[in-house]
Amino acid sequence: MKNYRIVMVLLGLLLIGSLVSACVAAPAAAPAAEEAAATEAAPAEEAAAAKPYIPVISKGFQHQFWQAVKLGSDQAAADYNVDITFEGPATESEVDKQIEMLEAALAKNPAAICFAALDTQAAIPLLEEANSRGIPVVGFDSGVDSDIPVATAATDNLAAAALAADKMAELIGGAGQIAVLVHDQTSRTGIDRRDGFTNRIAEAYPDIEIVNVDYGAGDHLKSTDLAKAVIQANPDLKGYFGANEGSAIGVLNAVTELGKVGEIVVIGYDSGQQQMDAVRSGAMAGAITQNPIGIGYKCVEAAVKAINGEEVEKVIDTGFFWYDATNMDSEEIAALLYQ
Amino acid sequence: MATAEKVFSAPRQTILRSNAAQKLLAFAALIVIFVVFSFLSPFFATTENIVGILLATAVNGVLALGVTFVIVTAGIDLSVGTVMTLSAVMTGLTVSLAGWPVPLGILIGVLTGSVAGLINGLIISRMRVPPFIATLGMMMVARGLALVLSTLETGTIKPIYFNDVPLFRQLMMGSVLSPLLAPVAPDFNLPNAVLILFVAALVAAFVLAKTVLGRYTVAIGSNEEATRLSGVGVAGWKTAVYALGGTFSGLAGVMIASRLNSAQPALGVGYELDAIAAVVIGGTSLSGGQGTILGTIIGAFIISTLTNGLRIMNVPQEWQFVVTGLIVILAVYLDILRRRRS
Amino acid sequence: MGDLLLKMAGIEKSFPGVHALNQAQFELRAGEVHALVGENGAGKSTLMKILSGIYSKDAGSVRYQGKEVEISSPRAAQHLGISMIHQELNLMNHLTLAQNVFVGREPRQPLRFMLDEAKINAQTQALFDSMHLRLDPRTLAAELTVAKQQMVEIAKALSFNSQVLIMDEPTAALTESEIEELFRIIRQLRSKGVGIVYISHRLEELKQISDRITVMRDGHYVDTVDAKKVTIDQIIGMMVGRAIYESSPEVPERPDQAVVLAVRGLNRGTAIRDVSFVLKKGEILGFAGLMGAGRTEVARAIFGADPIDSGEIFVKGRRTAIQSPRDAVRHGIGYLSEDRKRYGLAVGLSVEANIALASFEQFVGSLGVVDDSKVRSIASRYVDLLSIKTPGIQQMVRNLSGGNQQKVVIGKWLTADTEILIFDEPTRGIDVGAKSEIYRLLNELAHAGKSIIMISSELPEILRMSHRIVVMCEGRITGELSAAEATQEKIMRLATQRSGMVAVTENSFAAKAKVR
Known part of the structure; x- marks a missing residue:
């Protein structure tokens, strides 16, 4: 009787899931499926067992940025004929989850590891173990703050945020009030982008006042309501910097909902369709883009080179760029943006 | 005549003695918070900011409506946040990707919530899994499904945008009231989302107070065994309560998708706690049997007013969590005090 | 006394480990108050719970108004006109009296899903009036005394047009004057032809209110007697019967x-x-x-x-x-609770941990470290002394039999020097x-x-x-x-x-x- 019920419920769940996918996936899923088939088919043809295995452990998974990183590492895996897995914790505060992932990866005796540490100190013992077992570690994104990695493929977030500050100063005419919305106050990228931006303003632009620095957890809705309150409280606000995709969209929504498009200069970070549309329409003045696909590609590439005993650069700067309506369709920039 | 008098005097008496105390207290707290912020900042009590607060309450408020029913039965629903997200993604898939008509997409979004709630209810009432566990499971399932469904477009997890359907965003962010209000208050641009919150609250209040479902919600929360012995099909009604809770989550999903002009598949975790906090601040007892929709709405407003006010005051954000947390504890403590006295 | 209303015969009911009813029988006439008495565990409540649809019987027959009936749920019993008022009151404190009376069968407004509050209030008021109860249907149940709540339960039962009303220990929490009020209502019901089953331990009450008395013992039917012609001593004699394990006192x-x-x-x-x-x-x-x-x-x-x-x-x-x-x-002083599993033992812990539980300080060394060897030796001693049957002192208490669990509790208190x-x-x-x-x-x-x-x-x-x-x-x-x-x-x-x-x-x- 009990079992029967469980089966019933599971069946129900399955039914709903498949119904849903069936209904809506038909037009959309076909290309996706082909794509997936294409990427999966290539490695499947060759002797899977012989291929080196490189786990890529990132700081996140769900967000588009990480999905773009994953795309790059998948490409590199196909190009260099290696097996990779890509995983990351659900939020950037789950240090413990990431450590577990690293432990699990080490247990599988990989050829190399690509790792973006949420908390370097917490990962050091495991990385030392990898080092002693001769498993090369390649850092990416915020990297690993130690000598162990043979290479690190990353954006210089401090410098990138400083570039955003320069652009902000230029766009508001070098004086006035501005605010900053960051995703969180504990992650490396959050801290670097905040400090990179605020330090640059403090050093170079004495007439610009940062009236508020807030944290919206990268949650679009919460960031929106938060930014609205800040704009309400500062009617003379001339510029607003959103330090990641969710924050930037929040700021953008707030400015749009309050009818202040054009009055407040909005600068974003990373891409995604919404930001790109806003930049194109002028609602957002511009944004910093990293090279997430490049980060993913470079770290796997570096790992492959390390496995083969080739020389690798210690620091692989994957670069960052300012984009706005004028240059976003250029070949150089367009390649870096993800929808 | 005498009976008529009795009939009219009695409820007033009981209201004063019981629920109203906390409701009044919560309402008074809201007023105090409002007045204090108004004095502290000239930017707080502006029309635009008040509309902002109303709008910021919309999603959490609608979620809290559903949670109220569940908590009144002495249950809990942890899945409302991610079910909301799943509903948003379903609306996105149907409206934006499949190109179905907007009303149909909205219906599917809302029904997704209902179905998730129905499954919660069946697991709880038929399989006898405790609500905490059942809805915790559903929270994870819905989160996973939302992510999976969002990969249908490109193979990677990606928000679904509604750029091709400008009508969809207008649903929440447009204002049907503005033309009506224009002669009186031209600045008062009240978005539909706020209107929907109030209509949903009215419906919820009506269901809780005036319908059979509402009656059994209270009865089950007050004394489940006695309700069963009275010949009420408790399992069925409980299932209905969770399905209703899910329906509100579905509605919230459509609302958040419309507001953000996108279905964000990674959103929603933690929203259930805000909703539960609103319900509790509003005087609904976690031990079941009592709770009001008005209280819940006031609770939701207290949270969003605090958040907004503290932002406007530029109080470090860390303190906002501290303040909200203390208010939740205080609200529950007052409830306990009140019950001890009666 | 009217016609035969109900006849239960050959009723059997077993729970795991207990043969609760063994060929139990009972009959009830219209317009009588029929008392059902017996010691704790004699099977009175079980028999009545079968009649009111809460338990299902294993065997036997129930004839009601001349027809053989199967009562599968409380709802089915209510439909037949059989209502039970439980010892622990079953009102919903957060609902009004009227809402309580009509819970489960609310009159609806034309739209079907809406409640007709005015109607249930009016009907409840009429019901209260007919019982000469001065209560407002719109008060919350929580605001009433136990006695008043009981009256409301009776009103609720009557609203089903009950022909059989079962009352389990109705006077347990009432004062003298409240009991008088209750008896007044019971007599009023009796005069209207309702059959009332009255379960009580208060034997002197039975003489006042009941017409006949049925005595049960150990799940068996003993006898049915005329309340007017029996003395309390005779009733007690029937309730106690012969001792089950008659052995010379080992005092x-x-x-x-x-x-x-x-x-x-x-x-x-x-x-x-x-x-x-x-x-x-x-x-x-x-x-x-x-x-x-x-x-x-x-x-x-x-x-x-x-x-x-x-x-x-x-x-x-x-x-x-x-x-x-x-x-x-x-x-x-040591207390060995009647509910061993809830209050006396940590069933998830080992025998030795339980034995040391009440006197842990004895076993803690200067550094706050538990002296395991001492725990072990004392636990072993009591396991021998009390002949606790366990595979070892590390055995989880959950896995022991009831008797051995009890011995572990005794060992615990002996260790504590009580x-x-x-x-x-x-x-x-x-x-x-x-x-x-x-x-x-x-x-x-x-x-x-x-x-x-x-x-x-x-x-x-x-x-x-x-x-x-x-x-x-x-x-x-x-x-x-x-x-x-x-x-x-x-x-x-x-x-x-x-x-x-x-x-x-x-x-x-x-x-x-x-x-x-």
């Missing part, structure tokens, strides 16, 4: 010895009223009474588990203020073989100079074990018997002896306290 003779525990004027609300007694060294003092008589409450008060309003406790002649179980343990042991229903849930072992153990403990209070609802057990017997009823001590003079009949008489001199105000306060 060892004890010379009078020093008083180790004296309790004077103990009071707690209405649960404990002016309780005084003494306990001597090496003595087993039996506490007899019906369930809810206040015996467990007295034990918990002495043990410091519940606060007391007034009263003095002397341990070995010295007045002591016991505020908490911790104090009680320090004074050498002089006074209060056993609350020590053999409940323990099979017959293990029972005699527990008895032997109690005797040995008494021989060894421990003083024992044994609370038991099983009269043969009380008679067999005790040197003296204290009988309680409704929070009071109604008598004390020596082993020589005690009989089941005498105990039963004392256990059902209600005090007629209770002030009304005090009692109505009690009723309110119960609501809370």
Whole structure:
């Protein structure tokens, strides 16, 4: 009787899931499926067992940025004929989850590891173990703050945020009030982008006042309501910097909902369709883009080179760029943006 | 005549003695918070900011409506946040990707919530899994499904945008009231989302107070065994309560998708706690049997007013969590005090 | 008395480990009050729960209004016109009286899903009026006293047009004047032809209100007698019957010895009223009474588990203020709860951990580290001494039988050096073989100079074990018997002896306290 019920419920769940996918996936899923088939088919043809295995452990998974990183590492895996897995914790505060992932990866005796540490100190013992077992570690994104990695493929977030500050100063005419919305106050990228931006303003632009620095957890809705309150409280606000995709969209929504498009200069970070549309329409003045696909590609590439005993650069700067309506369709920039 | 008098005097008496105390207290707290912020900042009590607060309450408020029913039965629903997200993604898939008509997409979004709630209810009432566990499971399932469904477009997890359907965003962010209000208050641009919150609250209040479902919600929360012995099909009604809770989550999903002009598949975790906090601040007892929709709405407003006010005051954000947390504890403590006295 | 309304015959019901009803039978006529009596566990409530659709019978037949019926649920019973008012009241405190009366079959407005509040209020008012009850249908149930709530339950039952009304211990929480009110309504119903089943322990009440009395014992039907022609002594005789395990009392003779525990004027609300007694060294003092008589409450008060309003406790002649179980343990008092699994044992822990639980400080070394070897040696000693049947001292207590679990609890208190042991229903849930072992153990403990209070609802057990017997009823001590003079009949008489001199105000306060 009990079992029967469980089966019933599971069946129900399955039914709903498949119904849903069936209904809506038909037009959309076909290309996706082909794509997936294409990427999966290539490695499947060759002797899977012989291929080196490189786990890529990132700081996140769900967000588009990480999905773009994953795309790059998948490409590199196909190009260099290696097996990779890509995983990351659900939020950037789950240090413990990431450590577990690293432990699990080490247990599988990989050829190399690509790792973006949420908390370097917490990962050091495991990385030392990898080092002693001769498993090369390649850092990416915020990297690993130690000598162990043979290479690190990353954006210089401090410098990138400083570039955003320069652009902000230029766009508001070098004086006035501005605010900053960051995703969180504990992650490396959050801290670097905040400090990179605020330090640059403090050093170079004495007439610009940062009236508020807030944290919206990268949650679009919460960031929106938060930014609205800040704009309400500062009617003379001339510029607003959103330090990641969710924050930037929040700021953008707030400015749009309050009818202040054009009055407040909005600068974003990373891409995604919404930001790109806003930049194109002028609602957002511009944004910093990293090279997430490049980060993913470079770290796997570096790992492959390390496995083969080739020389690798210690620091692989994957670069960052300012984009706005004028240059976003250029070949150089367009390649870096993800929808 | 005498009976008529009795009939009219009695409820007033009981209201004063019981629920109203906390409701009044919560309402008074809201007023105090409002007045204090108004004095502290000239930017707080502006029309635009008040509309902002109303709008910021919309999603959490609608979620809290559903949670109220569940908590009144002495249950809990942890899945409302991610079910909301799943509903948003379903609306996105149907409206934006499949190109179905907007009303149909909205219906599917809302029904997704209902179905998730129905499954919660069946697991709880038929399989006898405790609500905490059942809805915790559903929270994870819905989160996973939302992510999976969002990969249908490109193979990677990606928000679904509604750029091709400008009508969809207008649903929440447009204002049907503005033309009506224009002669009186031209600045008062009240978005539909706020209107929907109030209509949903009215419906919820009506269901809780005036319908059979509402009656059994209270009865089950007050004394489940006695309700069963009275010949009420408790399992069925409980299932209905969770399905209703899910329906509100579905509605919230459509609302958040419309507001953000996108279905964000990674959103929603933690929203259930805000909703539960609103319900509790509003005087609904976690031990079941009592709770009001008005209280819940006031609770939701207290949270969003605090958040907004503290932002406007530029109080470090860390303190906002501290303040909200203390208010939740205080609200529950007052409830306990009140019950001890009666 | 009218026509035969109901006839139950050959009813069988078993629960795991218990044969609750064995060929039980019962009949009811229209317009009679038929009392159903028996000791705790005689099967009265089980039989009535079968009639009201809460339990299903294993075998037997129920004929109602001349037809054979199957009653599958409370709802089915209600449809037939059979309603039961349970001992623990079943109102929903957060709903109004009218809402309570009509829960489950609310009249709806034309739109079907909406409630018609005005209609249920009016109907409830009419119902109350017909019962001459002065209650407002719109008050919340929580605001009523127990007595009033009971009236509402009766009104609810009547609203089903009930032909059979079963009342389980309806007067348990009522004052004299409230009982009068209840009886007035019962008589009124009887005159209208309703058949009433009246379950009660209060035998003197039965003579007042009932027409016939059916006695049950150990799940069997004993007899049905005319209430007018039977004496209370005869009823008690039928209830007690022959003892199930008749064996010569194993009461060892004890010379009078020093008083180790004296309790004077103990009071707690209405649960404990002016309780005084003494306990001597090496003595087993039996506490007899019906369930809810206040015996467990007295034990918990002495043990410091519940606060007391007034009263003095002397341990070995010295007045002591016991505020908490911790104090009680320090004074050498141990309490073995009737609910071993909830209060007496950590069933998920090992035998040795449980034995050391009440006296852990003994086993902790200077650094706060538990001295495992000491725990082990003491645990092993008690396992031998009490012959606890366990594969080892590391065995989880959950896996032991009831009797052995009880021994572990005893071991726990012996380890804690307790002089006074209060056993609350020590053999409940323990099979017959293990029972005699527990008895032997109690005797040995008494021989060894421990003083024992044994609370038991099983009269043969009380008679067999005790040197003296204290009988309680409704929070009071109604008598004390020596082993020589005690009989089941005498105990039963004392256990059902209600005090007629209770002030009304005090009692109505009690009723309110119960609501809370």
